[in-house]
């Protein structure tokens with residue numbers, strides 16, 4: 039990889055991204071020095087509890103920032119081009135919706151109720167490509183609707199005439215209409231029934247396979263997203279605490295929080311008791327100086343009062359002192375859980 043963040047194989051590289059918000063109670067450290075990379079034609083699933091910074095990370099990458107931003111620093115490279123330094127007009131016309139687009143949370147409710155769905159989807163194309171005629175744009179919408187499984191007969195309907203699942207497909211078509219290399223999906227199936235969730239995941243898989251689009255999929259629904267994931271990033275209290283390929287992660291998560299998160303996912307087979315993670319995440323108004331998971335971690339030790347860096351474990355990365363190698367190259371200094379550390 040070159041030192042300007044470019045690599046032929048990467049669609050996105052995020053370096054040291056910081057996003058803090060000003061609130062009446064103080065400064066919320068929503069995204070705290072986050073690094074990650076995404077290769078082309080891959081899907082990274084970002085998982086973590088509500089409020090861990092997943093959606094803020096998406097906003098930071100897309101520069102969709104509310105007015106109460108306190109700090110916004112770092113570097114974001116899209117297909118090798120650094121985009122955080124671009125002026126707002128260039129970003130709006132050349133990057134957002136052209137090179138990376140968003141399927142926002144509750145996207146199906148975000149459609150304009152008084153516009154036909156075809157016109158709404160076409161608009162995203164017409165704004166960024168003034169040379170495209172309205173007729174050509176509608177043809178492209180028809181093509182995109184076929185991709186995502188919206189029947190032709192729905193083309194000129196209003197959002198209220200479509201089911202939740204169909205509206206979500208329209209939102210995905212809107213994100214795809216300019217054929218961006220990267221789509222960020224924020225909880226794309228959370229308001230849908232289980233069958234519709236599975237259908238939407240299949241649509242996303244098919245699109246990725248046929249078009250080479252890369253995804254960042256933000257979710258708290260580990261089970262549904264596992265079908266689509268090539269890579270997994272686990273966020274906790276504003277930080278990425280584990281990055282791994284999906285196969286290794288689902289076989290054996292490394293970070294204590296990730297292990298507990300996975301143990302809390304309902305299984306289809308087996309009668310294992312579901313576990314839960316005791317305690318609460320720390321407030322992001324004043325997060326602990328050391329490991330942010332320490333208050334809930336059964337492996338906590340004295341060293342955890344210092345914020346751990348990311349350690350490499352093969353091709354994986356984990357932010358936990360258990361994975362610091364000792365002088366003999368052995369991982370972990372305290373392999374047994376400390377029961378008394380439970381809160």
Ligand code: SF4
Nearest residue numbers: 329332335342358359
């Ligand atoms: Fe954090 Fe320490 Fe637990 Fe690792 S062992 S997750 S560093 S408290």
